[in-house]
Amino acid sequence: MDLLGVLAYGELTAFERLASDAQLAPTVADKVALGSMANAEFGHFKQLHDHLVARDVDPFEAMAPFVEPLDAFHDSTQPSDWYEGLIKAYVGDGMATDFYREVSTYVKDDETRSLIQSVLKDTGQAEFAVARVKEIIAEEPSVGGRLALWARRLVGEALIQAQQVAVERDALLELLVGSGDLAGITRLLKSITDKHTDRMALLGLQA
């Protein structure tokens, strides 16, 4: 339930932030693209919310422990322009998806596992962000360095908040290490970092 709680609040805040970053969009078409993604995130939130309700779990109680760390992450990573917003959508969503996908393999309940995997489906965010960011880097190569630094900051802030959550929520930590030993966490972190490096390489940037 902890996992569904953090995932639900993650989708809810992703929705809120994407929709609000849509205000930075340079064209109405870009606004609509970001709005569609935000909307898809809200749909995912709704599915998780309803799944919890159907199992007699109060979704607000399930989300409560994660409100502070997720809000702190978003507050400390407010994009200052459209491109920072795109990188955040791409890097943040990518890392979160990798994390949840790995963790979901340890979930024993079939219905819950397949729900998690279905809400992690790509909303088209990655492709859209990659195309737009590559365009701007081609036009103004100096932007690349700034965005690479920004991505590094996003990863740092995400790890700080994730550690906080892992320390405070025994159930989540146990789900992660329950399958084996602490080496499992090291592998999980390595796999997430490797995928982050691949993701940055797609933009032509160093992680």
Add this chain to the structure above:
Amino acid sequence: MDLLGVLAYGELTAFERLASDAQLAPTVADKVALGSMANAEFGHFKQLHDHLVARDVDPFEAMAPFVEPLDAFHDSTQPSDWYEGLIKAYVGDGMATDFYREVSTYVKDDETRSLIQSVLKDTGQAEFAVARVKEIIAEEPSVGGRLALWARRLVGEALIQAQQVAVERDALLELLVGSGDLAGITRLLKSITDKHTDRMALLGLQA
């Protein structure tokens, strides 16, 4: 098409602003309530967008003339707290709905008219806002005065932008006066103002 364009961009910005005002929500439940409304607005936008595409109209061209006045309205009326956000959702959406509903009666094409009337269906915004605002006024009566002033400012800003649009878009103006004479506009304005007064009375506030 002008009417569909302004309506579509209106729904798109309403989505964006509601979702972003959800960040001001005091509880996660309030955040979800505002998020659901924002989501419904995006659904309406999508319907209008698809209707335009199906009729070989570029939705971005149809929206273009209204981007500036609608953005100007939102920029000049950024809520500074959760309650101002609620009043904006209630008063702004209420006035816009009244306006479009009146105008839609002049639309000759049946399909377009019924689409407009369906996207104007209440998203639960009014009831939610009224309940929350009444609570806070009961607790802190001084808030009432501030919110009444805020509502008056919203109406003022909306009228300024609406006038701008009417002056610049002959087609919309003609739709409005086409049915009869200029007295039609006076009646329209009176009807919108009367409904606004009723809306404020529901909150126990003076318009």
